[in-house]
Amino acid sequence: MTAPRGGLRARAALAAGGGALAAALIAGLLLAPRLPPEARGGLAGSLAAAGLAGAALGAGAAALVMRREAHALHRLARDVTSLTALDEPEISVRAHGPETRALALAAAEAADTLRAELRALQHDHARLETVLASMTDGVVIVEADDSVSLVNRAAAELLGVEARAEGHATLADALRDVDLVDVIRQPAAAGRAVDRLISIGVAEREVHAVIAPLGGERRRQRLVLLRDLTALRRVDVVRRDFVANVSHELRTPLTTLRAMVETLQDGAAEDAAARGEFLRRIGVETERMSQIVSELLDLARVESGAAALRLATVDLNQLVAPAVERLRPQAVRGDVALAVATAREPLPVRADADRTGRVVTNLVHNAIKFTPPAGAVTVSTARANGEALLRVADSGVGLEQRELDRVFERFYKADRSPGNTGAGLGLAIARHTVRQHGGRIWAESPGPRRGATFTVALPLGAAPDTA
Amino acid sequence: MPPRALFDTQLKHVQDELILIGSMVEKAIRRSIESLRARDVELARRIVEDDDDIDERYLALREFCIDSIATQQPAAGDLRTLVTGMHVAAELERMGDYAEGIAKISIRMGGEPPLKPLIDIPRMAELAIGMLHRSLTSLTEKDDRMARQVWHDDDEVDQLYDQVFRELLTFMFQNPRNIQRATWLLWVAHNLERIGDRATNIAEQVIYLTTGRTPARDERWPDVGEPPTPAPANGPAPR
Numbered sequence: 229m230t231a232p233r234g235g236l237r238a239r240a241a242l243a244a245g246g247g248a249l250a251a252a253l254i255a256g257l258l259l260a261p262r263l264p265p266e267a268r269g270g271l272a273g274s275l276a277a278a279g280l281a282g283a284a285l286g287a288g289a290a291a292l293v294m295r296r297e298a299h300a301l302h303r304l305a306r307d308v309t310s311l312t313a314l315d316e317p318e319i320s321v322r323a324h325g326p327e328t329r330a331l332a333l334a335a336a337e338a339a340d341t342l343r344a345e346l347r348a349l350q351h352d353h354a355r356l357e358t359v360l361a362s363m364t365d366g367v368v369i370v371e372a373d374d375s376v377s378l379v380n381r382a383a384a385e386l387l388g389v390e391a392r393a394e395g396h397a398t399l400a401d402a403l404r405d406v407d408l409v410d411v412i413r414q415p416a417a418a419g420r421a422v423d424r425l426i427s428i429g430v431a432e433r434e435v436h437a438v439i440a441p442l443g444g445e446r447r448r449q450r451l452v453l454l455r456d457l458t459a460l461r462r463v464d465v466v467r468r469d470f471v472a473n474v475s476h477e478l479r480t481p482l483t484t485l486r487a488m489v490e491t492l493q494d495g496a497a498e499d500a501a502a503r504g505e506f507l508r509r510i511g512v513e514t515e516r517m518s519q520i521v522s523e524l525l526d527l528a529r530v531e532s533g534a535a536a537l538r539l540a541t542v543d544l545n546q547l548v549a550p551a552v553e554r555l556r557p558q559a560v561r562g563d564v565a566l567a568v569a570t571a572r573e574p575l576p577v578r579a580d581a582d583r584t585g586r587v588v589t590n591l592v593h594n595a596i597k598f599t600p601p602a603g604a605v606t607v608s609t610a611r612a613n614g615e616a617l618l619r620v621a622d623s624g625v626g627l628e629q630r631e632l633d634r635v636f637e638r639f640y641k642a643d644r645s646p647g648n649t650g651a652g653l654g655l656a657i658a659r660h661t662v663r664q665h666g667g668r669i670w671a672e673s674p675g676p677r678r679g680a681t682f683t684v685a686l687p688l689g690a691a692p693d694t695a
Numbered sequence: 696m697p698p699r700a701l702f703d704t705q706l707k708h709v710q711d712e713l714i715l716i717g718s719m720v721e722k723a724i725r726r727s728i729e730s731l732r733a734r735d736v737e738l739a740r741r742i743v744e745d746d747d748d749i750d751e752r753y754l755a756l757r758e759f760c761i762d763s764i765a766t767q768q769p770a771a772g773d774l775r776t777l778v779t780g781m782h783v784a785a786e787l788e789r790m791g792d793y794a795e796g797i798a799k800i801s802i803r804m805g806g807e808p809p810l811k812p813l814i815d816i817p818r819m820a821e822l823a824i825g826m827l828h829r830s831l832t833s834l835t836e837k838d839d840r841m842a843r844q845v846w847h848d849d850d851e852v853d854q855l856y857d858q859v860f861r862e863l864l865t866f867m868f869q870n871p872r873n874i875q876r877a878t879w880l881l882w883v884a885h886n887l888e889r890i891g892d893r894a895t896n897i898a899e900q901v902i903y904l905t906t907g908r909t910p911a912r913d914e915r916w917p918d919v920g921e922p923p924t925p926a927p928a929n930g931p932a933p934r
Binding site: 398399400401404405406407409427430432676677 | 707710711712714715716718719721722725726812814824828835
């Protein structure tokens with residue numbers, strides 16, 4: 229390392245001043261004995277004045293140099309202090325002395341390197357924040373002192389708390405869930421990854437929580453990953469319900485059939501009246517089984533896309549009448565007033581008449597089924613915003629807000645009472661069919677016991693094909 | 696650790712324990728209603744068992760607060776914080792008991808179908824859980840305005856209780872066979888109404904903590920708007 233030459237120059241200036249003073253003194257000492265006594269006083273005075281003037285000159289030069297260097301160093305110190313702020317100007321190398329200039333250049337070089345690394349770090353940090361924010365899994369980082377330094381957006385939503393990217397909130401304060409806090413605090417989570425299935429948050433979401441060590445022995449952080457299993461569990465429950473439903477739906481008529489066949493074999497076949505009644509009921513039960521199997525096959529076909537549409541331009545109004553008339557006896561039996569209010573103008577749509585007709589039938593059938601006696605079902609059509617609308621409104625049992633979408637899921641049954649004999653497939657088939665036609669279907673309801681309205685919107689097409 | 700830092704840690708521990716006991720109670724209330732709705736006796740039994748954990752945690756926190764008062768001899772705001780902590784913990788413990796009570800009703804109902812679809816009772820439960828949650832948040836954030844809002848919400852719970860009460864009474868008048876099942880549901884609604892009241896008590900403690908005095912009932916409205924229409928006089932006494 230080279231010596232700080234700026235300091236040497238200052239010292240040299242001082243030394244020059246001192247030297248001048250010393251030279252004057254030495255010259256005085258050497259010359260004094262040779263001079264007449266009367267001249268010695270004058271010489272001493274001159275030499276002292278010269279020495280003092282030299283010393284003052286040297287000190288002045290040194291002070292000037294030192295002041296400029298100090299100013300340069302001060303500026304350099306300020307620049308170095310502001311290194312962490314990336315938008316600050318570059319380090320100034322406008323130093324006067326070569327030593328200070330060398331120092332300033334070295335600092336500027338170090339600053340460039342540091343700034344480049346800071347920018348890279350900031351970039352990485354921003355990328356990490358984006359990744360964490362867009363992750364569907366919840367991420368929480370717990371420090372060695374059990375404080376929480378990070379809760380990403382997904383974790384915050386699962387727990388019903390605020391997301392945080394820094395700070396040192398306590399576990400309870402940041403997560404507000406006793407089950408999750410207990411899992412994180414358990415000693416087993418200290419050294420190795422552990423996982424648990426728990427229900428968390430105000431909404432009791434079912435999650436798979438994994439707690440893994442992070443940051444090595446020194447930092448002893450823990451990473452908490454939360455995977456929401458609620459939707460998966462729901463599908464699982466729906467599937468289980470389906471198996472139970474289908475088994476029940478098929479087993480019940482089968483049991484009835486077997487009993488009736490056995491009764492007929494045991495002699496009832498000889499009684500003409502009993503035989504007729506039994507055969508009628510066998511017909512009803514087989515029809516019911518056939519409908520379930522047919523719905524299952526329909527759904528499988530629609531979902532796999534194997535069922536190609538036979539499109540033609542049809543008038544939506546004309547699809548309503550047959551479906552309503554087919555179901556009118558059911559409405560009469562249930563004491564439900566069934567009204568139709570189709571649009572006066574034709575509503576041409578490109579549709580598979582058979583399958584769209586089945587959607588209408590399904591909606592009207594459901595409306596009658598879920599409307600208590602003395603209720604009303606109204607089927608109407610209209611034109612709105614380039615779409616043909618079919619509305620089936622009832623005054624029946626209605627739906628809760630959270631069920632409005634779920635009723636279109638496969639096997640979902642809003643009404644799970646034993647009286648609801650459907651397999652829960654009709655609306656799922658309807659939704660697939662409507663979507664295949666490029667249309668939309670949705671349910672609206674002011675709430676339980678306040679009726680529901682199902683609407684189908686199909687894009688309006690050309691004028692109907694004439695037969 | 697310096698004495699003040701140690702005491703601050705103890706105060707933080709009290710607050711954390713209140714949050715965690717609150718979380719246990721919230722889950723107990725929600726699960727008790729779920730056990731009723733789904734007629735899940737097994738779930739109801741688990742809630743009854745889990746109430747022991749709430750009780751244990753409450754007793755441990757109470758002991759901790761007493762020890763802190765004895766050893767640290769706090770004054771003014773610190774003393775208020777510890778005393779409030781003990782009060783709030785006791786309220787939470789009672790709320791846990793009400794949830795346990797609902798679970799026990801669920802067990803007694805067994806597999807019997809409910810008298811009517813559960814609509815207002817789950818709404819009461821959601822309101823009561825929301826009140827509990829917000830009352831604890833107002834405590835941790837020392838937010839007396841939020842605490843006053845909890846008082847406001849209690850009137851909604853009381854109104855729903857009144858509605859459920861009259862509806863169930865109608866069922867009883869219609870058919871004496873309904874009396875037992877209607878009474879069970881009435882107990883459930885009553886427990887939820889009491890949970891709402893306990894959340895209101897917590898909110899009251901928060902106002903005491905932040906302002907140093909207990910507010911009068913009639914001074915709550917200017918901050919949070921007008922109260923809803925009061926329940927009819929012939930309804931059940933809300934408290």
